[in-house]
Structure formats: C-alpha cells, structure tokens
Amino acid sequence: MDEHIYKSTSSSGMAISMDFLSNPFSIPIITTTYLLLLLCLYVYSQQRKGKLTKKYHPIAGTMLNQLFNFHRFHDYMVDLASKHGTYRLITPFRYEVYTSDPVNVEYILTTNPENYIKGTYNHTILKDLLGNGIFTVDGDKWREQRKVKSHNFSTKALREVNTLIFRENAVELAHTLSEAATNNQILDMSVIFMRASLDAVFKVAFGMDPESMFGSSEESVRFNDFFDDASAMTLKRYVDVTWKIKKYFNIGTEAKLKENVKVVDEFVYKLIKIKTEQIDNNEDSRYKGDVLTRFLQFKDMSPQYLRDIILNFIIAGKDTTSSGMTWFIYLLCKHPEIQDKVAKEIKEVIKFKDVMDFTGFVNVMTEDVLEKMHYLHATLTETLRLYPAVPLGVKICAEDDVLPDGCHVNKGDMMTYQPYAMGRMKLLWGDDANEFKPERWIDENGCFRPESPFKFTAFQAGQRICLGKEFAYREMKIFASMILGCFVFKLDDENKQAKFKKTLNLHINGGLHVRVSKRAQ
Numbered sequence: 001m002d003e004h005i006y007k008s009t010s011s012s013g014m015a016i017s018m019d020f021l022s023n024p025f026s027i028p029i030i031t032t033t034y035l036l037l038l039l040c041l042y043v044y045s046q047q048r049k050g051k052l053t054k055k056y057h058p059i060a061g062t063m064l065n066q067l068f069n070f071h072r073f074h075d076y077m078v079d080l081a082s083k084h085g086t087y088r089l090i091t092p093f094r095y096e097v098y099t100s101d102p103v104n105v106e107y108i109l110t111t112n113p114e115n116y117i118k119g120t121y122n123h124t125i126l127k128d129l130l131g132n133g134i135f136t137v138d139g140d141k142w143r144e145q146r147k148v149k150s151h152n153f154s155t156k157a158l159r160e161v162n163t164l165i166f167r168e169n170a171v172e173l174a175h176t177l178s179e180a181a182t183n184n185q186i187l188d189m190s191v192i193f194m195r196a197s198l199d200a201v202f203k204v205a206f207g208m209d210p211e212s213m214f215g216s217s218e219e220s221v222r223f224n225d226f227f228d229d230a231s232a233m234t235l236k237r238y239v240d241v242t243w244k245i246k247k248y249f250n251i252g253t254e255a256k257l258k259e260n261v262k263v264v265d266e267f268v269y270k271l272i273k274i275k276t277e278q279i280d281n282n283e284d285s286r287y288k289g290d291v292l293t294r295f296l297q298f299k300d301m302s303p304q305y306l307r308d309i310i311l312n313f314i315i316a317g318k319d320t321t322s323s324g325m326t327w328f329i330y331l332l333c334k335h336p337e338i339q340d341k342v343a344k345e346i347k348e349v350i351k352f353k354d355v356m357d358f359t360g361f362v363n364v365m366t367e368d369v370l371e372k373m374h375y376l377h378a379t380l381t382e383t384l385r386l387y388p389a390v391p392l393g394v395k396i397c398a399e400d401d402v403l404p405d406g407c408h409v410n411k412g413d414m415m416t417y418q419p420y421a422m423g424r425m426k427l428l429w430g431d432d433a434n435e436f437k438p439e440r441w442i443d444e445n446g447c448f449r450p451e452s453p454f455k456f457t458a459f460q461a462g463q464r465i466c467l468g469k470e471f472a473y474r475e476m477k478i479f480a481s482m483i484l485g486c487f488v489f490k491l492d493d494e495n496k497q498a499k500f501k502k503t504l505n506l507h508i509n510g511g512l513h514v515r516v517s518k519r520a521q
Contacts, residue, residue, distance in 0.1 A: 054408045057097060060087040066239040073239075073502060074391050074420045081421035086405060092241060094121075096414040097397075100425055103404045105417045106454040108395060109462035116415055118142075119396030125237045129230050129261055132305060133312025145309055148294050150467055159474075165203045166475045167362045169196050170482040174358040177487050181516045186492050188511040189329050193322040193479075194224055200475060201317030205310060206275050207290035223267040227315070230260035231503040238394075268307050268314075319505040320389040320472040325479055326512050327387040328380060330498050331436050332484075333491045333514060338379065338438060339484065343519060345375045346485040355486040355519060362482055370477050374448040376484075378441035380476050381448075381456070385429075386436065388458035391420035391506050419457040420506065428455055488517045 060080045066089065069076035077098065080087055086099040099105065108116045117138045126136045134145040173196050180187050198220050203209055233253045237243045246254035275292050291313055295306060332339035347355075349372045352364050397413045409415055426433045429440070443449040453461035459469045466472075483489075492513040501509045 055406055056095075057086045057088050057407045058084050059090060060084050060098075061089050063089060063091040063096075063239055063241065065089070070236065070239060070502065074500065074506075077392075077418060078421045078424050081418055081425060085427070086403070086407065094412050094414060095410065096416065097409055098416045098418060098421075099403075100418050100422045100428075101405060102422075102428070102452060102454040105422075105457060106452075106461070107404050108415060108417060109454070109460060109464065112401065113462055113464070115398045115401055116395035117398055118394075119398070121396050121412075121414065122394055126234060128257065129227075129234045129264070130312055130315075131308030133308040135312050135315070145312075146467065149291060149313065162200075162204060162471060163367075163474065163478070165200050166478040167365065169200050170362050170478050171358045172196070172199075173479060174361075174482050174486055177483060177516050178356070178358075178518070181487060181518050184515070186513050186515060189489075189514055190322070190326045190508050190511045191221070193325040194318065195221065196479065197318040197321040197325075197475070198224060198314075200321070201314055202271075203290075204317060205291045205313050206271055207293065208275070208278075219267065223264060224318070226260045226263040228501065228503055228507065230257055230264060231505065232501060233257040233260070235502060235504050264311070265307065268311050269303065272303065272306055272310065315505075316466075316468055317471075319507075320466075320468065321475050321479075323387070323389050323505055323507050324380065324384055324472070325476055326508050327498075327506075328383045328476070328480065329489055329514065330491075330508065330512050331383055331386075332379075333489050333494075335436055336490075338436070339489065342376050342379050342480070343484045343488075345373055346481050349373055350481065350485060352485075358482065358486070361485065362478070365478055365481055370474070370481070373477060373481065374442065374446060375438060376477060376480055377448045377473070378438040380473065380480065381441050382436060382438045384458040385423040385456060386434075387500075387506050388419040388423065389505050390458075391418070393417045393419065393457065393460060417457060422455065422457055484519075486519055488519050490515050490517075 060083070066073065066076070081098065081100040086097065086101050086104060089096040089098070099108075118136055119138070123136050130136045132141055134142060134149070137145075173192065176192065177187070179185070199209055202220070233256060236253060240246075240253075243254060246252045247258075250258065272292065275290075276296065279293065279296060292306070292310055295301060295309055301309075332342065349369055350361070350364050352361050355361060393416060395415045395417075397409045397411055397415050400411050401409045403409060422428060424433050432440075441449055441451075450456075453459065453465065459466040492515055498512065499509045501507045
C-alpha cells in the first residue's frame with residue numbers, strides 16, 4: 001500500500017485515501033458521485049422492469065471503489081471480472097465498461113476497431129507524460145508512426161542488427177552475474193534487466209549505447225526511476241476526479257508529476273540533440289537503421305513531436321522485456337523444478353559445453369536454435385499470461401454500439417479489456433488459472449501451442465497488435481538462454497511474495513533480490 005494511503009474502518013473495510021478526502025473539493029464530488037449512482041440504479045431498475053429496451057451490463061461499483069482499492073487495483077479488477085465477466089463502473093461523466101470476454105475483445109480490436117479509439121479522454125490523461133506518441137493518438141498520427149516503426153521490425157537486415165545487440169547485451173549480463181556469483185553478492189534483477197533492456201532500446205532507437213552517450217548508465221537509471229514515478233501518478237488520474245484541479249493549482253501528485261516529466265523531457269531532448277549532432281557531423285554507427293534517424297528525415301517534425309515518438313518507443317522497448325524477465329526469474333525461483341527443466345532444454349538444444357565461455361555460448365543462439373526451445377517459449381508466455389507488461393487496454397467508444405453479447409455501449413463510454421484479469425480467469429484457463437504452469441502451452445508432440453490473441457491479450461491484437469512482439473520474444477529468449485544455461489537463481493528471501501507497482505506497466509515493487517550461482521557443466 002502507498003505510504004500516503006491510510007485505512008479507515010467502514011462496513012466494507014475499504015482503505016480510504018486521506019490525501020483525497022482532505023481536498024476541499026472531495027466531499028461535493030463524493031456526494032455527486034453517489035447521487036449519480038442512485039440515478040443509475042434507478043435506470044437499471046427500469047431496465048429490469050422492461051420500461052427501457054436497451055440491454056446493459058451489470059453495475060459493479062463506482063470510480064470511488066477503484067480509488068479505495070487502488071493499493072490492490074489489478075487484483076480488485078480480477079475480483080470483479082471473475083464475478084461479472086463484463087461489467088460497468090460509474091463515474092461522474094461516463095460509464096466505464098470492462099470486459100474479459102474474448103468474443104468482445106475480438107470485436108473491439110478486430111471487427112470494429114474504428115469505433116474503439118484512444119480518444120480525447122485517454123489523450124488528456126496521458127499527454128503530459130506520453131504526448132502525441134503512438135500510445136495516445138489515433139488517425140493519421142498513429143498511422144504515420146506505426147508505418148515508420150514497422151520498418152525496424154520487418155526487414156531482415158534490421159532484425160540481424162537487433163539480434164547482434166541482444167547477444168552483446170546478453171554477454172555483458174552474464175559477466176555481471178558471474179562476478180556476483182563469485183563474490184556471493186545479492187543482485188536486484190529488476191535493475192539488472194532494466195539496464196539491459198534500456199541499453200538495447202537505446203541502440204535500436206538511437207544507434208548508440210547509453211554509456212557512449214553519457215559516460216555511464218546512471219543517467220539512464222535516473223530517467224527510468226523518474227519515468228516510473230510519473231507513470232504511477234498518471235495511472236491514478238483514471239480514478240481521481242480531482243486531478244485537473246490539482247494540476248491547475250500545481251499541488252499534490254500533479255505538482256510532483258510535473259517535476260518528474262521535466263526530468264524525463266530533459267533526458268529525451270538530450271538524446272535527440274546528441275543524435276542530431278552526430279548526423280550533422282556524418283558520424284557513423286555500427287547499429288544501422290535506428291528509429292530516430294528515420295524520423296529525423298522528416299524535416300517538418302517539431303522537437304516536441306520527436307520527443308513524444310522516441311519516448312513512446314523507449315517505453316515500449318524497455319517495459320515488455322524488463323518487466324517480463326523480472327517476473328520470469330521470480331516465478332522460476334518460486335518453482336525451481338521448472339527452472340531446472342528450462343535450463344535442461346537450453347543445454348540440450350545449444351549443445352555447448354563450456355557455459356563460462358559466454359561469447360561462444362551466445363553465438364550458438366541462431367534463429368533456428370531459438371525456435372527449437374519450445375518449453376522456454378512456453379515458460380515466457382506463461383509469465384506474460386500472469387504478468388502482462390500492459391495490464392489494461394483502454395479505449396473510448398466513438399459511437400453507440402452493441403457488443404457481441406448483446407449489451408449496449410454508449411458514445412463516450414470507456415471500453416477496457418483486461419489482460420491481467422483475463423490471465424487469471426478460470427472460465428478461460430481452467431481451475432488452475434492462478435498456477436504457473438508452462439505445460440498448458442505445450443501440445444502432445446512437445447511443441448509450443450499458441451492461444452487466440454483475444455484470449456491471451458498481452459500483445460493486443462488486430463490492427464494495433466504490438467509491432468515489437470517478436471522483437472520482445474527474441475530478446476527475452478536470448479537473455480533467458482544465456483543466464484539460465486549458465487546460472488542458477490534463488491530468492492534472497494524465499495518467503496517473500498512479490499507485489500506490483502501501481503504504474504501504467506506491471507513492474508515488481510521494491511525490486512527482485514536474488515543470489516546467483518554458476519550452473520554445473
């Protein structure tokens with residue numbers, strides 16, 4: 001629970017934010033919200049009596065319920081999804097519709113995607129941090145950015161450059177782990193993976209590594225910390241109706257958000273300046289075809305728009321890998337028998353004897369070799385089922401619509417599908433839905449068996465499917481093959497249960513502290 005949130009005893013046992021209640025605007029907002037609740041309950045009762053013809057999903061609560069449960073936000077949404085499947089929450093301005101039904105998800109993302117957009121509501125909440133980047137825009141701006149970025153994931157030459165980057169980073173990662181194993185040091189793997197993924201995304205996005213840019217990796221770590229804090233405060237805007245008032249008066253979380261975004265901006269603008277100077281000086285890079293160089297070819301782009309594009313790319317590149325690998329190691333520490341099974345497959349497929357020859361080990365990891373690691377792929381996918389990097393997919397309904405289940409969605413309603421909740425639905429995955437079980441992804445021939453992207457929604461689907469899906473899997477498989485083929489991981493505190501940060505992406509709170517030992521030959 002956030003240190004600024006204290007518990008107040010009530011019949012429901014909810015945790016109430018004293019910061020929220022101390023705001024002079026809170027009481028009238030609470031009163032208004034509950035008056036709206038009474039009105040909506042009246043409307044619902046009329047529907048039940050047949051006096052209204054439209055069918056709507058059940059009401060599961062209000063925005064205040066989300067705020068009271070913000071300390072366990074995603075697990076609270078799992079509770080609602082397990083009870084209702086698809087449901088509504090009431091806010092002062094619109095209905096919020098949440099679904100965990102794959103049929104509805106397919107309709108939103110593929111059948112009628114033009115009607116489910118980011119919209120002004122999402123853009124207003126996200127723009128202070130993410131600007132007009134690909135995660136906040138629709139229409140021409142979205143198509144323009146997606147087209148340019150797709151080039152970095154589609155051509156064979158650029159895939160080869162990316163693979164080279166991942167291999168180099170895997171070797172550096174292995175040396176760090178080897179030193180820790182020799183000296184019996186405790187490592188925070190969340191920091192280790194964050195640095196490795198940031199290093200990779202800088203090379204892909206800018207054609208340079210952060211140490212050559214800044215002389216050390218500390219500035220990039222500082223950027224990441226400030227971004228994560230800004231992300232947490234941005235997420236809270238979805239449940240705090242007073243955020244615009246706080247922003248206007250520059251108080252509370254909004255004042256802190258402004259400070260954090262300033263640090264993030266300074267970092268990104270510095271990167272753009274360095275790269276622009278390199279291009280002007282005709283300095284060559286061994287990492288060809290970087291994203292920023294391609295966007296700099298468009299002479300009419302403002303520095304602000306470049307900032308937005310690059311920041312969104314950095315976020316997309318670092319978060320899936322760093323959060324995914326951190327949860328992956330956490331789950332393997334909790335299930336050492338699965339850790340050993342993954343390591344056994346890696347060693348059998350690679351057939352490289354000297355596991356301390358890191359360069360030789362990683363050079364054996366060709367595309368063909370990685371594709372043979374079905375159990376590793378299943379274990380990574382099972383990790384993302386339980387801990388998707390993006391736990392919620394938030395859209396706005398552009399025009400009145402009817403979902404496949406027969407329920408209506410009104411123009412302006414927020415329409416959200418829930419990767420985190422869907423990964424824990426017994427209706428979708430069986431009674432063992434909460435268990436970490438890679439075997440659910442393996443068929444009778446021992447091969448990886450994919451699921452529908454509308455059931456396993458970690459990478460979205462349809463026209464907005466994640467461009468970097470294969471990019472992320474390739475990076476994670478190279479990292480995982482290297483470190484599990486060479487090392488054994490144990491939690492420093494084996495009784496500790498990991499919690500997630502309350503941010504836009506699903507990171508472990510407080511880090512992941514492990515002990516590393518060298519794996520037997």
